[in-house]
Every structure is written in C-alpha cells, then in structure tokens.
Amino acid sequence: MNDQTNVTEVTEVTETPTTVYLSAETKQEWVKQYDERQTFPLINKKPYVPCSVTGKLVIMGANNLRTRVIKFGGPMNLLNNFVCREQVKEESKRVQQIVKDTNNLRKSVTTAERAAKRDAKLATVALKQEERRAKREAAKAAKVKGLVDEVTEVIDVIDVIDVTEEPLVLDPPTGGCLVP
Secondary structure (H helix, E strand, C coil), X not given: CCCCCCHHHHHHCCCCCCECCCCHHHHHHHHHHHHHHCCCCEECCEEEEECCCCCEXXXXXHHHHHHHHHHHCCHHHHHHHCCCHHHXXXXXXXXXXXXXXXXXXXXXXXHHHHHHHHHHHHHHHHHHHHHHHHHHHHHHHHHHHHXXXXXXXXXXXXXXXXXXXXXXXXXXXCCCCEEC
C-alpha cells in the first residue's frame, strides 16, 4: 500500500496508513470538520493528526486534541506545525551530536593551541641558549684576540732588542754573578 494517501483515501481504507501528507485543500477540509464537530476526520475510527515534518500519524483523543488546538492557536496551525515525538527526539539527537562534535573540535583546538604555546616556549628557550652560547664564544674569541695582541707586542719588543750584544754568561767562581 502507498504510504502517502490523501484524506478521501484515508477515510476509506481498512488498514491504518503509516504516513499522511495533507494538501492545502485537504487541510481546509479538516479545519472545517474540526470547526463543526470538534474533531478531525477519523481514520479507522480513531482520531489521528499527521506530523507536519514526517507525515507520521499520531493518535489524539478529544481532550488532547482540544488542548493541542488551543496550544497551537487553532486547528490550521496544529496541522501546519505539529511535530511528532519521534521527530523531536531525532532532532534532539542531531543537536546533541552537533554539540558533541563542536566540543570535540573545541578541545582539539585548545590542545593545538597548548602545543603551539609549548613549542614557542621551547623555541624561545633554545634561542636564548644559543644566544648565551654565542656570547660565550665571542668572549672567548675576544680573550684569545687580547692574548694574541699581547704576544704580538712581546714579539715586537723582542725584535727591537739587539741580539748582537754579548750574551750574559754565568760566572761560577764569583758565586753566580752575572758578568758582561
């Protein structure tokens, strides 16, 4: 049997269809009947209202139907805006999944931010260490350059000394005096 039926077929079927999608004209007929009898057309002797999203039929007794009509602001609003419990649950699950996915995404972004901060801190520490190492090397180089300069000065002084002079000789009988 076709899941989608209109009202004229619905009133004549022997088994209850699972879904009914109402056209604008059919909705007008249902509203007219509600105004006259305070009930929508019966389907297999039971008062059903179709879900506006899925078309699924939901049984509504007289008191429940009147309460819903008042809550929705009229029979036409009820037919246009009524959403069955299963659809509400499905939407709720969808929303919960979206919230869960959003939270997971937020956590992964937070984790990535923490990792980036940690990496930046480690890079800064490594840069500072390299800078200190470079300063120490520069200081060592300056110290070595200073020693080289001193040695160069000593060598220059030695070059100035005349090597042609007689060397100093140690005189053993005199008790170690230096004699030229």
